[in-house]
Amino acid sequence: MTNSSPQNARLSMRQRDCFPNSWISSNSCNLLLPAEISAGKWDFILNTHLSIPLPCTSPRWRCQKKEDAQKSNRFNFAVDVGCGSGQGTVLLAPYFTKVVGTDISQAQLEMAQTNSKPPNVSYRQSPAEELPFANSEVDLVTAMTAAHWFDRQKFLVEADRVLKPGGCLALLSYTMNMGLEYEDKSEALNDICKEFYAALLPFRDPYLGTDSGKIYSDMFESCSYPDKEWNESFHVKKTLPLDSYIGMVQTFSSFQKLLKKDPEEARRLSDDIRTKLLSAMKVSSPETEVTVVIKYFYWLARKP
Numbered sequence: 001m002t003n004s005s006p007q008n009a010r011l012s013m014r015q016r017d018c019f020p021n022s023w024i025s026s027n028s029c030n031l032l033l034p035a036e037i038s039a040g041k042w043d044f045i046l047n048t049h050l051s052i053p054l055p056c057t058s059p060r061w062r063c064q065k066k067e068d069a070q071k072s073n074r075f076n077f078a079v080d081v082g083c084g085s086g087q088g089t090v091l092l093a094p095y096f097t098k099v100v101g102t103d104i105s106q107a108q109l110e111m112a113q114t115n116s117k118p119p120n121v122s123y124r125q126s127p128a129e130e131l132p133f134a135n136s137e138v139d140l141v142t143a144m145t146a147a148h149w150f151d152r153q154k155f156l157v158e159a160d161r162v163l164k165p166g167g168c169l170a171l172l173s174y175t176m177n178m179g180l181e182y183e184d185k186s187e188a189l190n191d192i193c194k195e196f197y198a199a200l201l202p203f204r205d206p207y208l209g210t211d212s213g214k215i216y217s218d219m220f221e222s223c224s225y226p227d228k229e230w231n232e233s234f235h236v237k238k239t240l241p242l243d244s245y246i247g248m249v250q251t252f253s254s255f256q257k258l259l260k261k262d263p264e265e266a267r268r269l270s271d272d273i274r275t276k277l278l279s280a281m282k283v284s285s286p287e288t289e290v291t292v293v294i295k296y297f298y299w300l301a302r303k304p
């Protein structure tokens, strides 16, 4: 299918707006997945990036690998909705017999296809609101930093349709206000970061409101499954060059909107923030490593 396929023709303006070129042309949002989301109560661990079992922290938390999963028959089929380049999709592969990533964007799926993937992973183009699966077929429906773009109520109904009884819905995302740590200068750096985020706020899609956490907590509230769990403070730290941090913020849809509207202002803003951060760090190289603190939230719910 090409970009002019009926699927893409159905994209609303809002949905089209949510595909910054950076998502399509690079893997720059790689850094935006948490190192691990452990959800052992739910009998699986979304152990993204590290792909190693986590130590059990409580008796009800357990780590399952594919062999155990097959035995228990509860890890047959996972669907990663809004899979983008597939960076999270592939990380489910060790835990499930079959994993399918779905996305509305053909360009994203083409990128996912070119990235290496285990043999039990495949991709399909589909809107989140009309998943191409039978009723009660899926063990895990997940969406990683994607559900805020969906028609949320329709997606919840659709996830409920495809999930098996006992199946799990797991949604995760992160807040825009990432923190920075560097020696004893963290406080000063965070003040500068706040300035960066505040400058981008007017360019945030009105559909998202000011707080994407609220979108997810509203979705959580509206999910009728009695067995559910919300966690809004799951912090993941990544050490990376200062310029990569700036590159991460540049992938935000609000920055991309500013870039489209006023490229010069977008460049001025990121140059200004880089200069201020370097000065506060008392270093000259933007390759100097800082620790980025990404604030994730997630929720899980089990279909009765």
Ligand SMILES: C[S@@+](CC[C@H](N)C(=O)[O-])C[C@H]1O[C@@H](n2cnc3c(N)ncnc32)[C@H](O)[C@@H]1O
Binding pocket: 015, 018, 019, 023, 029, 033, 081, 082, 083, 084, 085, 086, 087, 088, 102, 103, 104, 105, 108, 126, 127, 128, 129, 143, 144, 145, 146, 149, 150, 151
């Ligand atoms: C920020 S990216 C996240 C991609 C991936 N989950 C990750 O964590 O890297 C959001 C993705 O949601 C997809 N998307 C947006 N609206 C969608 C919809 N209604 N149905 C399916 N996918 C959608 C976009 O195409 C994009 O690939």
